[in-house]
Amino acid sequence: MLETKKFEVTDYLKTEKDIEEYLNVALEEEDYTFLPVALADIARARKAMIGAAKAAGVSRTALYQSLSADGHPAFETVAKVADSLGYKITLVPKTV
Numbered sequence: 157m158l159e160t161k162k163f164e165v166t167d168y169l170k171t172e173k174d175i176e177e178y179l180n181v182a183l184e185e186e187d188y189t190f191l192p193v194a195l196a197d198i199a200r201a202r203k204a205m206i207g208a209a210k211a212a213g214v215s216r217t218a219l220y221q222s223l224s225a226d227g228h229p230a231f232e233t234v235a236k237v238a239d240s241l242g243y244k245i246t247l248v249p250k251t252v
Contacts, residue, residue: 169201179243189225195237196223204241211240 169175175198182194196219199208209219212233222229223237235245 165197166201169198175201192223192227192229192234192237193225195234195241196220198241199237202241208237208240212236 165178169178178194178198179191182190195208196205199205205219206216209216212219213236214222214233219233219237221227222233238245
């Protein structure tokens with residue numbers, strides 16, 4: 157019998173290059189729920205969810221819920237989590 161294992165993205169976020177590529181994909185998707193989920197995945201991969209929650213001013217459980225696919229985090233929360241992970245959110249002109 158064929159055994160399968162649930163896909164876990166954090167298994168593939170081993171290096172900073174892996175994480176940068178994952179963030180770039182999250183931003184390119186134009187699915188605006190993906191970025192918060194990606195940030196949560198990165199925090200889990202780095203074992204930094206508690207620090208991210210403290211930076212955002214919420215509990216770890218609340219942050220997990222907020223950054224889930226069904227969550228609706230405030231922009232401030234997303235920005236604070238990104239900052240706690242060493243990133244800043246910037247806007248640049250679109251290239252055509």
